[in-house]
Amino acid sequence: MEAPLQTIEKVYAAFAARDVGALLGLCAPDIVVTQDPALPWGGFYRGLDGAADFALKLVSATDSVVTPERLFAAGDDVVQVGRTAGTVRSNGASFDVSECHVWTVRDGLVTAARFYLDSVSMLEALAS
Numbered sequence: 778m779e780a781p782l783q784t785i786e787k788v789y790a791a792f793a794a795r796d797v798g799a800l801l802g803l804c805a806p807d808i809v810v811t812q813d814p815a816l817p818w819g820g821f822y823r824g825l826d827g828a829a830d831f832a833l834k835l836v837s838a839t840d841s842v843v844t845p846e847r848l849f850a851a852g853d854d855v856v857q858v859g860r861t862a863g864t865v866r867s868n869g870a871s872f873d874v875s876e877c878h879v880w881t882v883r884d885g886l887v888t889a890a891r892f893y894l895d896s897v898s899m900l901e902a903l904a905s
Contacts, residue, residue: 779885780850781850781852781853781854781855781880781882782848782849782850782855784803784855784882784885784886784887785848785855785857785880785882785887786848787799787803788800788803788880788887789843789845789848789857791803792843793842797829797832800832801825801828801829803886803887804825804828804886804887805883805884805886805887805888806824806825807823807824807888808823808824808825808827808828808886808887808888808889808890809821809822809823809827809888809889809890810822810823810827810828810831810889810890810891810892811889811890811891811892812831812891812892812893812894813893813894813896815896815900816896816899816900816903817834817838817903818831818834818835818837818838828890837866838865838866838867838903839863839864839865839866839872840863840864840866841861841862841863841864841872842861842862842863843857843859843860843861843876843878844859844860844861844862845857845858845859846858846859846860847859853881853882853883854879854880854881854882855879855880855882856877856878856879856880857877857878857879857880858875858876858877859875859876859877860873860874860875860876861873861874861876861894862874865902865903865905867903868903868905870902870903870905871902872898872899872902874894874895874898874899874902875894875895876892876893876894876895877892877893877894878890878891878892878893879891879893
């Protein structure tokens with residue numbers, strides 16, 4: 778069994794490759810995904826279908842890249858601090874915002890993903 782940090786490194790590799798199948802393959806069937814509900818893709822999602830719905834809403838609204846600046850393990854949790862940058866699909870506005878992801882990994886699979894970003898700046902870009 779690999780350490781949680783190794784699992785999350787694979788998650789970010791799947792993000793970078795835009796490989797949704799690989800990403801979902803790293804998730805537990807009962808995964809819980811949360812992000813600020815003020816965002817168009819935000820809210821509470823449960824299960825693989827929920828995680829896929831979250832990802833679809835996110836990529837439908839933005840074309841973005843996550844750049845991890847720090848990644849560290851704390852028991853079963855892995856914290857990533859970095860930036861997300863890209864463009865809003867509906868209006869072409871660019872954004873570059875601070876973000877933090879907190880992942881929980883058990884038995885080599887992601888059981889929870891909590892995404893935090895500078896919602897005020899992101900909402901400004903979405904409204905431009």
